[in-house]
Amino acid sequence: MRERALSLRIIKDMGFRVMIISFSFITILPLLLILFYIIRNGIAVINWQFLISLPKPVGELGGGISNALVGTLILIAIACLISIPLGICTGIYLYEHREGRISYLVRLCVEILQGVPSIVIGIIAYAWVVVSMGTFSALSGGVALGIMMLPVIVRATEETLKLIPDTLKEASLSLGVPYYRTILKVILPAGASGIVTGILLSVARIAGETAPLLFTAFGSPFMDVNIFKPINALPLLIFNYATSPYPEWHTLAWGASLVLVVFVLTLNFTAKLVTKKWKVQF
């Protein structure tokens, strides 16, 4: 009787193992399939010309994504300029004030902001920037993306700084170092890897955002680096090309998707590398 119970347990044990292994495999399957399809369809159009030339009108062969690449980089730069200082400062504030009404409120707002759908953030940026300036612009797209990055950076900063032992702050303060220098020169460097990782991941998150750009950056067939004018971006280009009725544009959309995916994956791997290389041992 005992032995039977035991063998039943061993069978259950085996069953459980098989289950978790196969489920984790199912989890990574979609990613592998996505990569497979994008590479299979996109690799053919990728070449140097594709990266450095402008989109061409329908009917003409060739054409590239240079303006969308530059546009995406400009949008990311604007978003970073807005969200990094704001996000890090807010994160420091939350780390310094773990309790209290204001920090509770700030933390709540950050959480809610993280849950706001990207299309809504696009509308906000439209209402604030596009309407008041009277034109679609790279700036408005950058603002929308910046708002999307903000909560991620705030959380990353707060969570990273929380892991730094208080004794480190005391060590600095006990040397007579003023508070602001303690934060800037001791606490932030000790948390640099986590904060930079957070920034990279947030960039990876917004690089492919389409919805907030539809009525802010708007898209453009020209190479334009003026941030007060409409600008093209990779996700916009993919959206426009993929929904067009022309098969050659579909191919270009696949190519652009591949570029975008590679960009995002690179950011993710860099983030992992930063975490590993800059790790601070306390």
Place this chain on the structure above:
Amino acid sequence: MESPILTTEEFSAYFGEQCVLKNINLSVVQKKTTAIMGPSGCGKTTLIRCINRMHELVPDARVKGNIFLYDKNLYSMNPIIVRRKIGMVFQKPNPFPTMSIYDNVIAGYSLNGIKIGKVEKDRIVEESLKMAALWDEVKGHLQRKGTFLSGGQQQRLCIARALAMNPEILLLDEPTSALDPKATAHIEELISELKKVVTIIIVTHNIAQAARISDFTAFIYLGELIEYGTTEKMFTVPKDKRTEEYLTGKFG
């Protein structure tokens, strides 16, 4: 008694409503080692954290009474100045993890934005490390991270860091409680050497340690200063019954 360097006057400290130190009157003698001992939670750490004004960093913390460094009231000075004059070493070694050994020692200057020349820096680093009896062990690899050192070495690095600022007083908050016996012996030896150049106040819950290294001992119990005097006297003929009971291990 010889000239006091530090005097507390009717000094009390609070966390919110809770009073952790009651009317402490203490005068610390220059260039001697004063040990503050007492059972856990008696307020001895709070006392030395009040001396370099670290206590007030805790929300809700407040103090009453005065502490004088010579004749200057510490509580009417800027805490930043106070902390530069009164160095502190903590229970757990806490070198700056992003900095090399060299940068750790000079941190008091670099973090404060005090500009000094390379030669001067080298001199301060070498002197401080020598005073902390760490120079011979680390002189070959000053550019390595401070966190690669052993616990005892890290603690001596922290002492060197505090000494580099040329403080009037060095506060040690149970500096050996996280160390093994050998490292502890090393630090104790160092303290006996250091009192030639700096006044030391050390918190310890180790009675034997207080007896070994201090010239004066203060016994604090439940936030009150029960007895204060030369270590020799206190350990041979304690005046208060509670001191005697603590020393003989009846409580604590």
